Amino acid sequence: MNAMAEFLRARRGGIGPAEVGLPTGPGPRRAPGLRREELAALAGVSVDYYTRIEQGRETAPSDAVLDALARALRLSDDEHAHLLGLADRVAGRTPRRRPAPPRPAGPGLLTLLESLRPSPAYVLTEANDVLAANPEGLALMPGLADWPPGRRNSVRYTFLHPAARTLYADWERVARNCVAHLHTAELADPGPTAALVAELTQASPEFAALWARQEVWVKRGGETAFQHPLIGAVTLANQVLTTSGDGQRLLVYQAERGTPEHDALVLLSLAGQDAGAA
The missing domain is CATH 1.10.260.40 (lambda repressor-like DNA-binding domains)
Structure with missing residues (x-):
């Protein structure tokens, strides 16, 4: 089949x-x-x-x-x-979306990551490899900075890093969403996606079950609730922006100034200064 x-x-x-x-x-x-x-x-x-x-x-x-x-x-x-x-x-036809060759995050995106602080922000591939992150981005996902850059992937983190289970207030929802989005990368970034799917299918029965459901949707934005070990319970809006032609996406978590959520991001920023950007 x-x-x-x-x-x-x-x-x-x-x-x-x-x-x-x-x-x-x-x-x-x-x-x-x-x-x-x-x-x-x-x-x-x-x-x-x-x-x-x-x-x-x-x-x-x-x-x-x-x-x-x-x-x-x-x-x-x-x-x-x-x-x-x-x-x-x-x-065997030409795909309607041609996969873009992998490339590092450009200087413009790296500058943008810095300018978005204290909002946690990431540059991702179609398959959710983390090409770059600002210090707050690394601090928001405890333990991500401990992985070598080539292993940093938000889907891998969700299913394989023990910290993810308690970081996300609704882990099941986050897991379902990221698998549904990963299905869209099958066509846009087939090689890295296939390798990641094979790895996670073997390592996580929960991933394998969600992957088999064949749910598909593109992540564009919404809200994510966290239970962070440093800043506690916080719900952040998120926005995903796609760059032109290279398959890279910018993911930003943000909160309005003057709110408790923004104060929490300032606290996270102070902690993230020691983590360093990817």
Whole structure:
């Protein structure tokens, strides 16, 4: 079974008939989610054709078919784009998003990291490798600075660093979000992503289970609640900005001036001065 087929099968299993206006029928179902024939009917394709797609025997469905399947499965825009990208890869077509070659954070981004202080900030790759961080960024994630630069990755930290379990007030939510975003990096940064997924799948059953759910969304911003060993309970807004053409992203945690959260970041900054930027 190819990656596109695995994704479709997982998403089909994650949506019930009642969610798409179908009767559930008498008695329990042998498996959760929609049946193949139900999804095929909703998408307007034959059961045989959809079965061949899901079994990996049809590797080049048209965009019209993929769009119909996306509508039937109620895929989000991020999930729909992911499905199209997987189809390109399976069919051997030029990907709609070309992976950018890895490169270090540029001088402009490094200057920006410094100017954002005391807001913790990071320069990340598509696969969430930490290319650079200001001192507050390192201080916000206890123990990250102890790892060599080549091992610093926010997804690896979430699942493998013991400090992450107590740092995030809702660890399960953070874990689910970062795995869902990592699925988008399969297409944009396939080599590093595949290596990271293989490592975490072997090391963390929780990661393996979340990865198999095939949830997909792009992290753009929101709020994260921390229970930090130095500054205590604090909820910070976060914003993700994508740079042009090189696959790098800027992640910033911030709080309004004059608030207790901003005071906590000032305290964190004093502690982070000894950590040094990556």
